[in-house]
Amino acid sequence: MADETPAAGRLLSTEPVDVDEIGRWDLEADVVVVGLGASGACAALGATEIGADVLVLEASGGAGGTSAMSGGLIYLGGGTPIQQACGFEDTAEDMFAFLMAACGPGADEAKVRLYCDESVDHYHWLVGRGVPFKAGFYPEPGLEPPTDDALVYSGGEDAHPFDQIARPAPRGHKPQKRHAAGGFLMERLAEAVAATDARVAPDARVQRLVLDGARVVGLVARQGGHDVAVQARRGVVLCAGGFVHSDEMVARHTPLVATCSLRLGNDFDDGTGIRMAQSIGAAVMRMDAAECAVPMTPPRSLVAGILVNGQGQRFINEDTYYGRVGQEVLLRQEGEAYLIVDEALYEVTRAGLQASWVCETVEELEAEIGLPAGSLVSTFDLYQRHAADGADPLFKKSGEFVRPLVPPLGAYDLRVANPAAFYATFTLGGLSTTVDGEVLTVDGAPIPGLFAAGRTTSGIAAGGYVSGISLGDGTFFGRRAGRAAAGGSS
Amino acid sequence: MADETPAAGRLLSTEPVDVDEIGRWDLEADVVVVGLGASGACAALGATEIGADVLVLEASGGAGGTSAMSGGLIYLGGGTPIQQACGFEDTAEDMFAFLMAACGPGADEAKVRLYCDESVDHYHWLVGRGVPFKAGFYPEPGLEPPTDDALVYSGGEDAHPFDQIARPAPRGHKPQKRHAAGGFLMERLAEAVAATDARVAPDARVQRLVLDGARVVGLVARQGGHDVAVQARRGVVLCAGGFVHSDEMVARHTPLVATCSLRLGNDFDDGTGIRMAQSIGAAVMRMDAAECAVPMTPPRSLVAGILVNGQGQRFINEDTYYGRVGQEVLLRQEGEAYLIVDEALYEVTRAGLQASWVCETVEELEAEIGLPAGSLVSTFDLYQRHAADGADPLFKKSGEFVRPLVPPLGAYDLRVANPAAFYATFTLGGLSTTVDGEVLTVDGAPIPGLFAAGRTTSGIAAGGYVSGISLGDGTFFGRRAGRAAAGGSS
Numbered sequence: 001m002a003d004e005t006p007a008a009g010r011l012l013s014t015e016p017v018d019v020d021e022i023g024r025w026d027l028e029a030d031v032v033v034v035g036l037g038a039s040g041a042c043a044a045l046g047a048t049e050i051g052a053d054v055l056v057l058e059a060s061g062g063a064g065g066t067s068a069m070s071g072g073l074i075y076l077g078g079g080t081p082i083q084q085a086c087g088f089e090d091t092a093e094d095m096f097a098f099l100m101a102a103c104g105p106g107a108d109e110a111k112v113r114l115y116c117d118e119s120v121d122h123y124h125w126l127v128g129r130g131v132p133f134k135a136g137f138y139p140e141p142g143l144e145p146p147t148d149d150a151l152v153y154s155g156g157e158d159a160h161p162f163d164q165i166a167r168p169a170p171r172g173h174k175p176q177k178r179h180a181a182g183g184f185l186m187e188r189l190a191e192a193v194a195a196t197d198a199r200v201a202p203d204a205r206v207q208r209l210v211l212d213g214a215r216v217v218g219l220v221a222r223q224g225g226h227d228v229a230v231q232a233r234r235g236v237v238l239c240a241g242g243f244v245h246s247d248e249m250v251a252r253h254t255p256l257v258a259t260c261s262l263r264l265g266n267d268f269d270d271g272t273g274i275r276m277a278q279s280i281g282a283a284v285m286r287m288d289a290a291e292c293a294v295p296m297t298p299p300r301s302l303v304a305g306i307l308v309n310g311q312g313q314r315f316i317n318e319d320t321y322y323g324r325v326g327q328e329v330l331l332r333q334e335g336e337a338y339l340i341v342d343e344a345l346y347e348v349t350r351a352g353l354q355a356s357w358v359c360e361t362v363e364e365l366e367a368e369i370g371l372p373a374g375s376l377v378s379t380f381d382l383y384q385r386h387a388a389d390g391a392d393p394l395f396k397k398s399g400e401f402v403r404p405l406v407p408p409l410g411a412y413d414l415r416v417a418n419p420a421a422f423y424a425t426f427t428l429g430g431l432s433t434t435v436d437g438e439v440l441t442v443d444g445a446p447i448p449g450l451f452a453a454g455r456t457t458s459g460i461a462a463g464g465y466v467s468g469i470s471l472g473d474g475t476f477f478g479r480r481a482g483r484a485a486a487g488g489s490s
Numbered sequence: 491m492a493d494e495t496p497a498a499g500r501l502l503s504t505e506p507v508d509v510d511e512i513g514r515w516d517l518e519a520d521v522v523v524v525g526l527g528a529s530g531a532c533a534a535l536g537a538t539e540i541g542a543d544v545l546v547l548e549a550s551g552g553a554g555g556t557s558a559m560s561g562g563l564i565y566l567g568g569g570t571p572i573q574q575a576c577g578f579e580d581t582a583e584d585m586f587a588f589l590m591a592a593c594g595p596g597a598d599e600a601k602v603r604l605y606c607d608e609s610v611d612h613y614h615w616l617v618g619r620g621v622p623f624k625a626g627f628y629p630e631p632g633l634e635p636p637t638d639d640a641l642v643y644s645g646g647e648d649a650h651p652f653d654q655i656a657r658p659a660p661r662g663h664k665p666q667k668r669h670a671a672g673g674f675l676m677e678r679l680a681e682a683v684a685a686t687d688a689r690v691a692p693d694a695r696v697q698r699l700v701l702d703g704a705r706v707v708g709l710v711a712r713q714g715g716h717d718v719a720v721q722a723r724r725g726v727v728l729c730a731g732g733f734v735h736s737d738e739m740v741a742r743h744t745p746l747v748a749t750c751s752l753r754l755g756n757d758f759d760d761g762t763g764i765r766m767a768q769s770i771g772a773a774v775m776r777m778d779a780a781e782c783a784v785p786m787t788p789p790r791s792l793v794a795g796i797l798v799n800g801q802g803q804r805f806i807n808e809d810t811y812y813g814r815v816g817q818e819v820l821l822r823q824e825g826e827a828y829l830i831v832d833e834a835l836y837e838v839t840r841a842g843l844q845a846s847w848v849c850e851t852v853e854e855l856e857a858e859i860g861l862p863a864g865s866l867v868s869t870f871d872l873y874q875r876h877a878a879d880g881a882d883p884l885f886k887k888s889g890e891f892v893r894p895l896v897p898p899l900g901a902y903d904l905r906v907a908n909p910a911a912f913y914a915t916f917t918l919g920g921l922s923t924t925v926d927g928e929v930l931t932v933d934g935a936p937i938p939g940l941f942a943a944g945r946t947t948s949g950i951a952a953g954g955y956v957s958g959i960s961l962g963d964g965t966f967f968g969r970r971a972g973r974a975a976a977g978g979s980s
Contacts (some may be wrong), residue, residue: 008933010933010934011932011934012933013933013935014932014933014935015704015771015931016771020492059808105745105746106741106745119784212503248934250594251774252775252776252922253597253775253776253777255594255595255953256595256596275932275933278768278771278773278932279771279931279932279933280771281498281768281769281770281771283506283742283768284774284777285742285743286742286743286778287743287774287777287778287779288776290776295515311804311884311885312884313803313884314801331822332821332822372883372884373876374872374883375872375883375884378868378869378871378872379868381868382864382865382868383903385864386863386864393862393863393864393865394802394865395801396860430664432742441502441505441769442501442504442765442768442769443501443502443504443505443765443769444500444501444738445500445503463745474491
């Protein structure tokens with residue numbers, strides 16, 4: 001338990017401490033929640049709802065975490081009042097079918113099932129905690145709306161192939177605030193926590209779990225340069241974020257993330273919460289999974305261009321969710337992509353990206369980009385032929401965005417290695433948990449006294465991604481983990 | 491330590507046992523090696539070389555493991571006597587450059603470096619342990635040669651892009667035996683072990699590590715229906731194989747593996763060795779990584795056909811290593827691939843696969859397969875145009891295999907979901923280890939007394955694969971782990 005500086009190549013030790021080594025507890029609570037982002041706040045709320053005495057330890061100076069840095073979308077559906085007011089029909093079944101497809105391969109069926117079945121209830125719970133939503137639909141999908149409208153398509157539900165898998169409905173719900181609403185969401189959740197008896201200890205860097213036999217009975221944190229022993233009479237809930245800011249863990253599990261120019265997350269997304277649990281035998285899941293947003297839209301109109309890879313071939317319907325496009329480029333196209341547009345489509349993107357090449361003909365453009373001889377021409381000819389009929393038989397882009405391009409043509413350099421193309425990435429892998437947030441050992445047994453939620457866990461988005469699902473499963477399973485840690489049934 | 495049957499959804503418990511719970515040791519040794527495949531045999535040999543008393547526990551009735559089921563190729567280079575006798579120049583630098591590229595992204599530079607620098611020494615060591623190699627080069631790459639020649643291209647070294655990254659050299663070394671030589675290799679290694687003082691205990695199913703504080707001091711195995719406590723005075727070396735036969739671990743880490751028709755490995759490749767170490771806080775690495783061989787060749791002549799995906803597009807140079815093609819199909823092409831050939835190329839593959847479609851024209855073939863309108867025609871036209879010049883600017887297949895195809899055309903159904911296409915797969919992820927086989931905690935610190943090698947670890951092939959690298963790194967790092975466990979320096 002002595003203060004230590006890790007040796008070269010090593011991370012700060014998360015080795016557990018035996019309870020016999022704890023002289024006295026500096027702090028105590030029924031439930032100790034680690035992290036005050038969205039999942040931690042909801043864990044605290046869930047635990048206090050059934051009368052538990054709660055202490056939240058936050059590594060930074062206050063509430064927010066990475067949730068506060070986000071756009072604020074929460075993925076909700078199955079017929080929320082907002083969906084109904086905006087005229088969209090939705091069912092838990094459609095939501096389930098969509099999420100299993102969009103968040104796979106290998107999405108956790110039990111988690112997705114419960115999440116969808118209880119999504120409307122979860123909406124009402126969030127509203128009851130002071131999170132307002134305005135019944136308005138913003139028609140441009142992608143980033144969070146600039147207006148204070150709640151509803152937006154945020155996962156490609158109305159694009160191929162998902163439009164054939166489930167009836168499309170927008171499910172991105174943004175709290176009522178113009179532009180990014182993650183900070184606002186966290187203000188409201190932090191206020192809700194403050195209205196309970198839960199205590200919040202800032203600047204407390206949690207480092208090791210305390211074990212009594214196989215049971216987690218507390219933890220040790222660093223606060224103000226000192227070790228602080230914290231007793232958790234009923235349970236610890238780890239809501240400590242992901243690991244995108246740990247170079248070691250990224251290299252160990254998902255090295256392509258390191259090639260992206262922008263890692264989304266606060267500095268404490270360093271995987272400490274995941275490692276603390278691994279140190280006592282917890283299982284991790286899908287640690288390779290990562291979200292990666294292509295910096296292509298807005299403006300949405302650009303999806304009428306064509307995206308090609310390093311062989312000048314198309315590889316996806318350009319109108320699908322930009323996070324899906326980004327994952328495809330990073331994980332399956334060797335980080336290489338170019339967007340081809342004509343003059344009518346051309347705009348500087350909101351992220352400031354301009355065309356790197358402009359040519360009178362597709363032949364010239366192919367040569368300028370340096371694509372293999374004939375490759376872009378062949379792709380372009382096939383696209384144009386079908387586009388004349390408004391069709392895209394290869395990738396089934398919606399007819400709304402399919403028309404022949406009219407040279408001259410421009411091309412945006414969307415290579416991950418292009419420093420002007422900001423690929424934003426974060427990790428999706430984490431601890432293996434039950435729907436009640438119980439952390440499972442590598443053998444599949446719950447670890448007594450240990451719970452987790454948010455990006456410390458592998459959640460709804462086991463493989464793929466949709467915007468709003470991190471705040472969605474963080475708040476939903478965070479609350480459940482808090483209740484379960486407090487000893488309640490869900 | 492009671493006998494137990496795991497509850498539904500759970501795996502057999504690998505929770506560690508405290509040394510105080512061990513009444514008496516049933517067996518003792520300086521070094522206890524778990525598993526008698528190639529890595530375990532070499533760990534036993536490495537430990538006995540420096541005088542350690544060694545006990546090998548093998549889950550099955552005898553030596554062999556998955557190594558004995560393999561083709562027997564061992565990846566060696568940098569100028570082995572066999573390479574020299576066959577007229578191939580090679581250097582450790584070329585071997586290093588190739589392996590870093592072919593086994594990435596994120597290959598372990600320290601391991602690859604040492605493996606290449608000491609590869610010639612390792613060749614001599616193997617020969618000294620009774621493993622013979624005959625100086626002969628077999629020109630057809632791919633599966634192990636039907637002759638008893640040693641040398642074969644086994645990783646696409648002479649194909650794009652690797653032929654541009656390092657000077658190509660064949661590095662697959664097969665022990666002197668016709669056809670598959672894995673069984674022969676293991677006979678020789680088992681004989682070498684038998685010639686030492688090492689003891690071998692068969693039918694011993696290792697389950698839990700025994701800890702004295704943070705140090706591994708032994709393990710508990712099941713043998714004949716009883717728990718057997720085994721003391722390891724200096725160290726335990728886990729050489730217990732991968733996890734391809736654990737449905738739970740495959741689902742947790744690499745779900746696409748479950749879509750393949752053929753999982754390569756013996757029944758004990760169930761991840762127990764990995765989980766035993768995870769249960770005491772060991773780190774796993776690259777658990778998503780898997781090898782997957784496309785069942786396309788032999789005959790090698792088929793690579794003169796063209797492989798297309800579900801959009802009728804080519805996606806790789808057909809003449810590269812078949813394991814690289816298989817990984818591409820499984821992991822990046824949604825499991826969908828078709829091989830298009832003409833009459834001159836057509837043959838039933840050695841695996842028995844026949845053409846599923848035969849048509850007079852490419853237009854008809856496109857429709858018969860059900861590919862998007864115009865997609866295969868476009869791909870075919872572009873390929874044919876360049877093939878007339880013997881060129882493949884998109885994927886740079888060697889000119890040797892590039893010529894225009896002459897309709898009528900046939901197509902093999904190489905979809906992973908086709909039950910007649912046997913995609914053979916196994917897992918590559920495992921424990922994080924140093925070059926001396928020390929198992930690292932999630933914090934990056936060595937676990938005292940615990941070592942590992944072979945597919946229980948993440949080795950040279952962190953991401954990609956080349957044939958011969960599993961027996962290669964298993965034997966090389968197995969020996970080093972055995973020496974280190976015995977207390978020797980490497």
